[in-house]
Amino acid sequence: MWRFAGDDVPAARARVEAALAAGVTLFDTADIYGPDNGEPFGAAEALLGRVFAESPGLRDTMVLATKGGIVMGVPYDSSATYLASAIDASLARLGVDRIELWQIHRPDMLTHPQEAARALEDAHRAGKIAAIGVSNHSAAQAAALAKFLPVPLASHQPEFSALALGPLTDGVLDQAMAEEMAVLAWSPLGGGRLARPIDDHVHAVAALLDLKADAYGVSRAAAAYSWIMAHPARPIPIVGTQNPERIGEIPQALVPRWTRAEWYAVLQTSMGEKLP
Known part of the structure; x- marks a missing residue:
């Protein structure tokens, strides 16, 4: 809100x-x-x-x-x-x-x-x-x-999205799982950058989200939310849209399913490097 x-x-x-x-x-x-x-x-x-x-x-x-x-x-x-x-x-x-x-x-x-x-x-x-x-x-x-x-x-x-990866490695998600804390992910669209990419890096991440969105017939935003939700800490994306029509599309986030290869592809593209 x-x-x-x-x-x-x-x-x-x-x-x-x-x-x-x-x-x-x-x-x-x-x-x-x-x-x-x-x-x-x-x-x-x-x-x-x-x-x-x-x-x-x-x-x-x-x-x-x-x-x-x-x-x-x-x-x-x-x-x-x-x-x-x-x-x-x-x-x-x-x-x-x-x-x-x-x-x-x-x-x-x-x-x-x-x-x-x-x-x-x-x-x-x-x-x-x-x-x-x-x-x-x-x-x-x-x-x-x-x-x-x-x-x-x-x-x-925490701030957490396909562009803000800190919670994956700074201990926040690990602590949340260990202590059974809910995770409320703010700015799940990267401050709007995933909705409106402005550079090659964000375009590359958005392209992978679009592949998932197209495969399941949902919006890119829904794919971005579902990528967050795929983590075992079960993060809850805090959706900030004020448009009632887009609010109505929020349940689309429950539709996509990610393979490990697909999920890690988004992660590595966002990181700009391969995992070891």
Whole structure:
């Protein structure tokens, strides 16, 4: 919901309903979503809150996730005081009394993980958040936070796509499998580059995705999502389209099947080199 913006509540509701109709149940937002769209801090959460206010039944049909810890001009604050205030502010903007998954958006190097964990434990105990996750954290940073939490970390949210391969080798996906954490892959189309290739490298990756898409009668985007989902950590692509028609195509991602040779061909083309 990074680009979930505007003042048209019926149009916003239509996007939510299109996703639900397509079988999407996880809605991932953040308090920082707004300024990138020329809107105030918290605008995306506030718009979703207005949708809930007009159609209260929608709230109970989804797993609601949000994030906090990015502060304009700071840039990061995971102190206990700030995290507690950020969680309360998100609840107020969304107009809900509980968030299923609350994630620290980016790691704050000036906060001891025990301090951040204390605020998250308090919110969890109070019933404000049902589960705790991390976004843009290394495996070591996640492990340090997990050491001080009374409940397991539920999720990682890394950038992961056929163009952003870091989680495959930096330990994040390995940790997710070892600790049974969900993986929410943001920017699964490489920041839109896979949809609109602008150089030979991306064209080469897109060409392999097109072969798979053509073989199964789906879009290139669906092939890109399915490539991510083929990993045994079972990553969940965070689809960012705001077009109801394209939202309706999301289930196409469940169709393609990858052989090992095909999957590794995409990987090696993206790497620009052969694996040893």
